[in-house]
Amino acid sequence: xxxxxxxxxxxxxxxxxxxxxxxxxxxxxxxxxxxxxxxxxxxxxxxxxxxxxxxxxxxxxxxxxxxxxxxxxxxxxxxxxxxxxxxxxxxxxxxxxxxxxxxxxxxxxxxxxxxxxxxxxxxxxxxxxxxxxxxxxxxxxxxxxxxxxxxxxxxxxxxxxxxxxxxxxxxxxxx
Amino acid sequence: xxxxxxxxxxxxxxxxxxxxxxxxxxxxxxxxxxxxxxxxxxxxxxxxxxxxxxxxxxxxxxxxxxxxxxxxxxxxxxxxxxxxxxxxxxxxxxxxxxxxxxxxxxxxxxxxxxxxxxxxxxxxxxxxxxxxxxxxxxxxxxxxxxxxxxxxxxxxxxxxxxxxxxxxxxxxxxx
DNA sequence: GTAATCTATTCCAGTTTGGAATATTTTTAA
DNA sequence: TTAAAAATATTCCAAACTGGAATAGATTAC
Numbered sequence: 001x002x003x004x005x006x007x008x009x010x011x012x013x014x015x016x017x018x019x020x021x022x023x024x025x026x027x028x029x030x031x032x033x034x035x036x037x038x039x040x041x042x043x044x045x046x047x048x049x050x051x052x053x054x055x056x057x058x059x060x061x062x063x064x065x066x067x068x069x070x071x072x073x074x075x076x077x078x079x080x081x082x083x084x085x086x087x088x089x090x091x092x093x094x095x096x097x098x099x100x101x102x103x104x105x106x107x108x109x110x111x112x113x114x115x116x117x118x119x120x121x122x123x124x125x126x127x128x129x130x131x132x133x134x135x136x137x138x139x140x141x142x143x144x145x146x147x148x149x150x151x152x153x154x155x156x157x158x159x160x161x162x163x164x165x166x167x168x169x170x171x172x173x174x175x
Numbered sequence: 176x177x178x179x180x181x182x183x184x185x186x187x188x189x190x191x192x193x194x195x196x197x198x199x200x201x202x203x204x205x206x207x208x209x210x211x212x213x214x215x216x217x218x219x220x221x222x223x224x225x226x227x228x229x230x231x232x233x234x235x236x237x238x239x240x241x242x243x244x245x246x247x248x249x250x251x252x253x254x255x256x257x258x259x260x261x262x263x264x265x266x267x268x269x270x271x272x273x274x275x276x277x278x279x280x281x282x283x284x285x286x287x288x289x290x291x292x293x294x295x296x297x298x299x300x301x302x303x304x305x306x307x308x309x310x311x312x313x314x315x316x317x318x319x320x321x322x323x324x325x326x327x328x329x330x331x332x333x334x335x336x337x338x339x340x341x342x343x344x345x346x347x348x349x350x
Numbered sequence: 351g352t353a354a355t356c357t358a359t360t361c362c363a364g365t366t367t368g369g370a371a372t373a374t375t376t377t378t379a380a
Numbered sequence: 381t382t383a384a385a386a387a388t389a390t391t392c393c394a395a396a397c398t399g400g401a402a403t404a405g406a407t408t409a410c
Contacts, residue, residue: 023358036324043397045359050396070358098270098331102324109320144345145284149211149277151345152338156273159334163327170319170326198389215368220390225365245389 006100007039008047008056012075012083013107015057019074022048032110036102048073056082088115090123094130094160097123105171116171124164131157181275182214183222183231187250187258188282190232194249197223207285211277223248231257263290265298269305269335272298280346291346299339306332 014020014028026044029037051057056079059071075083087108091101101123108116134153141150189195189203201219204212226232231254234246250258262283266276276298283291309328316325 021358023356027357040398040400041358042360042362042399046397095270095273097327102327105323106320109318143284145281147345148280148342151341152272152277155334155338155341156331159330163330166326166330167323170322196389198387202388215366216389217368217391217393218366221366 006086006103007037007043008051009083009086009100010037010039010103011044011047011051012056012079013087013103013111015073015075016080016083016107016111019072021062021070021072023070025073033103033106036106037099051079055079084113087113088119090119090126092126094127094156097160105167108171117168120164120168120171124161127157127161127164131161181261181278182212182218183226184258184261184275185212185214185278186219186222186226187231187254188262188278188286190248190250191255191258191282191286194247196245196247198245200248208278208281211281212274226254230254259288262288263294265294265301267301269302269331272335280342283346292343295339295343295346299336302332302336302339306336 010029010033011025014025017028020028022045025048026039026041029039029044048057048059052059052073055076057073057075059073062070062072087104091097104119105116107113108119131154134150134157138150141147185204185208186200189200192203195203197220200223201214201216204214204219223232223234227234227248230251232248232250234248236246262279266272279294280291282288283294306329309325309332313325316322
């Protein structure tokens with residue numbers, strides 16, 4: 001029951017701030033995370049349904065007079081553990097920095113968690129290892145295209161590592 | 176009948192080298208483009224089917240004695256025009272450099288087309304404009320997270336532009 | 351008072367994904 | 381030499397995701 005796609009973690013993180021119904025979760029997402037992550041309403045509801053089936057959250061129907069009832073979702077203990085595991089693990093690829101790693105930083109700040117510097121360091125290590133691998137695989141470069149591809153990877157990786165180092169300053173005082 | 180997703184262009188580009196059947200197209204893809212683009216076999220076949228319906232390619236059944244017949248796909252005039260339009264247009268976002276822009280460079284080299292320097296220049300312009308926009312939107316940065324996000328975008332954008340400039344050297348002699 | 355917007359959720363068609371299923375032919379190794 | 385493995389060639393399927401429309405009552409605005 002492991003999930004590969006990460007929008008689930010965004011929803012879990014939002015529920016870490018307290019129980020909410022679907023629309024409220026989506027509202028939180030739209031107002032605070034839309035800048036760096038996109039999620040449609042229909043997908044949010046579909047994910048919530050599946051996550052409940054997987055036991056990482058539960059819902060309660062809330063009956064209201066003269067109104068349709070709404071479903072309040074809360075995160076379970078299993079869900080909390082899952083979320084905290086995720087938030088403290090580095091991502092595997094540079095391409096995941098923009099959305100997934102950014103979300104981890106976002107929640108660390110939003111939920112006032114400890115360990116910002118720690119996860120940034122772990123992430124730097126992961127990327128530095130990849131950078132070495134890429135730099136050492138220079139043999140198979142035979143044409144202009146391969147050269148361009150190779151230098152693109154190095155450039156992206158290097159600038160990501162520099163950014164991570166800079167990030168440590170932004171998060172150093174409080175976390 | 177415009178398509179948003181770009182794997183179609185990869186298939187079109189492959190057919191620019193001559194008619195091929197599905198398996199052969201996929202083989203070409205796997206051996207030459209897998210490094211920077213992933214496509215599953217089933218999706219390749221599904222796309223080919225849809226592209227034929229859209230008139231950018233056509234197929235001929237090839238009957239063989241004692242064997243199941245195979246379908247040979249060829250690109251149409253409309254398809255060629257579509258492909259060439261695509262290959263000479265810059266992408267809109269930095270995130271599309273890794274796969275889509277790379278594919279354009281790949282095909283320019285592979286099909287020995289003109290205009291490599293031209294499209295690189297256009298791409299630099301697009302990104303430089305975005306970079307200015309990002310740099311000028313500094314007002315709404317209120318916390319460490321926003322600062323981190325902002326500096327990430329600038330770092331990625333800047334390193335991409337540097338890479339593009341470097342690319343011009345790799346492609347300057349022949350194209 | 352009625353139009354627009356907000357709250358709240360569901361449904362649907364079209365696409366995509368990854369994998370398995372099918373079936374024939376060619377190559378490899380015991 | 382014969383069985384197994386790999387290559388050729390294509391289809392099918394379930395699960396997931398996408399974007400949008402449908403529904404429907406409540407509140408706000410003009």
